[in-house]
Amino acid sequence: QSALxxxxxxxxxxxxxxxxxxxxxxxxxxYYNYVSWHQQYPGKAPKVMIYEVSNRPSxxxxxxxxxxxxxxASLTISGLQSEDEAYYYCTSYAGSGTRVFGGGTRLTxx
Amino acid sequence: EVQLLESGGGLVQxxxxxxxxxxxxxxxxxxxxxxxxxQAPGKGLEWVSSISGSSDNTYYTNxxxxxxxxxxxNFMNTLYLQxxxxxxxxxxxxxxxxxxxxxxxxxxxxxxxGALVIVSS
Numbered sequence: 001q002s003a004l005x006x007x008x009x010x011x012x013x014x015x016x017x018x019x020x021x022x023x024x025x026x027x028x029x030x031y032y033n034y035v036s037w038h039q040q041y042p043g044k045a046p047k048v049m050i051y052e053v054s055n056r057p058s059x060x061x062x063x064x065x066x067x068x069x070x071x072x073a074s075l076t077i078s079g080l081q082s083e084d085e086a087y088y089y090c091t092s093y094a095g096s097g098t099r100v101f102g103g104g105t106r107l108t109x110x
Numbered sequence: 111e112v113q114l115l116e117s118g119g120g121l122v123q124x125x126x127x128x129x130x131x132x133x134x135x136x137x138x139x140x141x142x143x144x145x146x147x148x149q150a151p152g153k154g155l156e157w158v159s160s161i162s163g164s165s166d167n168t169y170y171t172n173x174x175x176x177x178x179x180x181x182x183x184n185f186m187n188t189l190y191l192q193x194x195x196x197x198x199x200x201x202x203x204x205x206x207x208x209x210x211x212x213x214x215x216x217x218x219x220x221x222x223x224g225a226l227v228i229v230s231s
Contacts, residue, residue: 003154036217038155045224046147046155051210051217089155093215097169099145099157 004029004090004102011108017078020105022090023071028100030071034093037066037075039086040104046089050075077107085109112136112220114206119225126196130225132189132206139187140164143209145218146180146191148202148227158204159191163212173199196229203227 005023012018022029022037029035035053038046048057050066053073063078073092077084090102118130132144146158159180160169168180179192189206204225207218 032215034215034217036219038218038221040155045205045221046207046218047221048217048219051219057219091155091157091218093217097160097167097214098171099160099214101147101155101157104154 002100004092004100006088006090006102006105008103009106009108011110012077012080013110014080014082016080017076018080018107020075020077020088020090020107022073022075022092022102024073024092024094024100025071028071028092028094029068029073031095032093033068035066035068035073036091037064037073038089038091040089041086049088080109082109112208114208114220114222116204116206116222116225119204119227121228121230122196123231124197124229126229127192127194128196128227130191130193130204130206130227132191132222134187134189134208137208139182140184141212143212143214143216144180144182144189145207145209145214146189147205147207147218148200149205149224150199150202153202155205156202160209160214161189162214167214169214193227196227198229201227201229 209216
């Protein structure tokens with residue numbers, strides 16, 4: 001049950017695009033298409049932005065997109081806006097009923 | 111509208127017990143798996159436990175095995191987490207989350223607002 005690896009922080013200017021990576025192993029991200037991304041503002045509950053690698057729930061902006069290659073999943077946010085400034089967590093199913101999270105990435109919009 | 115409302119958090123001494131509840135509404139409760147996730151102060155999210163829609167399958171992270179029990183009442187539309195022999199390191203906000211389907215492999219799709227558990231003497 002090792003954690004997924006995310007960069008501690010990323011930043012981008014308003015209007016730009018950024019990508020947050022999430023690296024796992026062949027036992028989690030590399031094997032299952034159950035990878036999701038969750039946005040969390042300080043003191044608030046998380047909110048799903050992407051699920052099953054690349055699916056966007058209704059109500060989530062199409063500026064958010066997800067993908068996966070090998071053992072690494074990615075979240076891309078295009079047209080950065082100030083309200084995107086938050087923490088982002090990836091999570092993957094890891095087999096045998098277990099789930100693993102990344103350490104979280106703080107996104108700063110400059 | 112999907113709603114998940116946690117309750118039962120509070121201050122407990124080491125070795126004590128608490129039971130968290132997560133009352134659900136706005137969807138067919140038995141059709142979805144659920145997970146509990148916790149977040150220690152200033153830390154990231156940590157998966158704690160999962161339960162399938164029918165309660166046939168339950169799973170736990172290693173650090174809580176033998177101490178925590180996940181369960182659900184599909185008539186009362188409520189998810190539970192019974193926490194026994196609590197330790198200082200169990201201090202966290204505990205979130206319940208509805209998965210995207212009946213199996214525990216499915217991604218968390220909706221989160222509750224969280225319940226704060228503080229273990230301290």
